[in-house]
Amino acid sequence: MTTTLKQRLQEDLTAAIKGRDELRSSTLRLTLSAVTTEEVAGKSARELSDDEVLKVIAREAKKRREAAEAFAQGGRAEQAERERAEGEVLAEYLPQQLSDEELSAIVADAVREATAGGAEGPRAMGAVMKIANPRIAGRAEGGRVAAEVKRQLAGA
Structure with a gap:
């Protein structure tokens, strides 16, 4: 067991x-x-x-x-x-945290998927978070994820 x-x-x-x-x-x-x-x-x-x-x-x-x-x-x-x-x-009990590069790559994929699905502007933020969060699953803090999503959406 x-x-x-x-x-x-x-x-x-x-x-x-x-x-x-x-x-x-x-x-x-x-x-x-x-x-x-x-x-x-x-x-x-x-x-x-x-x-x-x-x-x-x-x-x-x-x-x-x-x-x-x-x-x-x-x-x-x-x-x-x-x-x-x-x-x-x-x-010691938490999963290994994502590096900035890994986080950026996961968010970039989620941004591509969300914008391909027609999400844009502020609504895209929620759509991207919904896609990215399950993939990140505790390996990065929510604030870090949100900041990266905002940064990438601003550049999009």
């Missing part, structure tokens, strides 16, 4: 606690807590799929990046470093 991503997080948490790795154990504990919160949100409790767990991990990683930036700007280097370290722990 294959282990789910949630099981892997729980096993890694146990190993981190046994290894007295405070940073890793607290990061994984918070992430599992976010997964559990997501599972009980809504009308009925349910088990999250690996894709849904990945989305939770990506959201948590984004929070760490934003907090690290805020701490760094506020002159609190120690806290910023801690947030970055937590983000690195979470990055």
Whole structure:
């Protein structure tokens, strides 16, 4: 039987606690807590799929990046470093991020498809995002994707 991503997080948490790795154990504990919160949100409790767990991990990683930036700007280097370290722990569970070139190529294909389908102007943005997002599937942040789509549509 294959282990789910949630099981892997729980096993890694146990190993981190046994290894007295405070940073890793607290990061994984918070992430599992976010997964559990997501599972009980809504009308009925349910088990999250690996894709849904990945989305939770990506959201948590984004929070760490934003907090690290805020701490760094506020002159609190120690806290910023801690947030970055937590983000690195979470990055181990996320798919490899797309390079700018890979992202650009996927968006270019999506722009071609959307404009061939008759989409133009501001409406093209939604059409391109709809085509590009499934192909990107968590390997690039939404803001990065949207910025690249805007850049390519402006040049089109």
